[in-house]
Amino acid sequence: xxxxxxxxxxxGGCxxxxxxxxxxxxxxxxCAAEWALVNQEAAQGKLTHIYVDAMRKSLRQQIATAKGAxxxxxxxxxxxxxxxxxxxxxxxxxxxxxxxxxxKQIEDGLESx
Numbered sequence: 739x740x741x742x743x744x745x746x747x748x749x750g751g752c753x754x755x756x757x758x759x760x761x762x763x764x765x766x767x768x769c770a771a772e773w774a775l776v777n778q779e780a781a782q783g784k785l786t787h788i789y790v791d792a793m794r795k796s797l798r799q800q801i802a803t804a805k806g807a808x809x810x811x812x813x814x815x816x817x818x819x820x821x822x823x824x825x826x827x828x829x830x831x832x833x834x835x836x837x838x839x840x841x842k843q844i845e846d847g848l849e850s851x
Contacts, residue, residue, distance in 0.1 A: 739814035756848050762804040764849070766819050767841040769797045769804070781831075791810050794827040815844045 742783045773794060805811075805819040822837045 739800075756810055756813065758809045758850055758851075759813070759815065760845060762807050762840055763802045763815050763845045766801045766815075766822065767838050768846060769800045770822055770834050770838045770841065772836065773797045774831040775826060777834065778831040780828075791827075798823060798827070815841060818844070 762794065776785065776790055776793045776797070779785050783810070801819055801822055805816060805823065808816050808819075818837060818840050821836075825833065
């Protein structure tokens with residue numbers, strides 16, 4: 739995973755602005771959606787505590803890495819990623835999905851620009 743992320747960082751450095759950040763927005767959105775699913779399954783008692791803790795930690799780290807790689811750190815999507823990182827690990831799936839929805843709207847808007 740790390741070599742892929744480093745490659746993405748290098749490629750992202752070749753261009754500037756929100757278009758260059760699309761990959762990081764997408765990654766953060768995907769991680770947040772997976773985090774919501776983990777919390778949903780955990781609430782239903784379908785996952786072990788060890789697995790849930792490891793997944794939450796890993797997903798939050800991936801979001802933090804994506805946020806740190808942004809070329810526009812004062813953007814709406816950067817603030818959305820920061821809000822995700824400020825969210826408690828055991829947040830309600832609906833709360834996490836609201837962040838996913840906002841990131842998806844931003845992503846769609848940039849892709850159609």
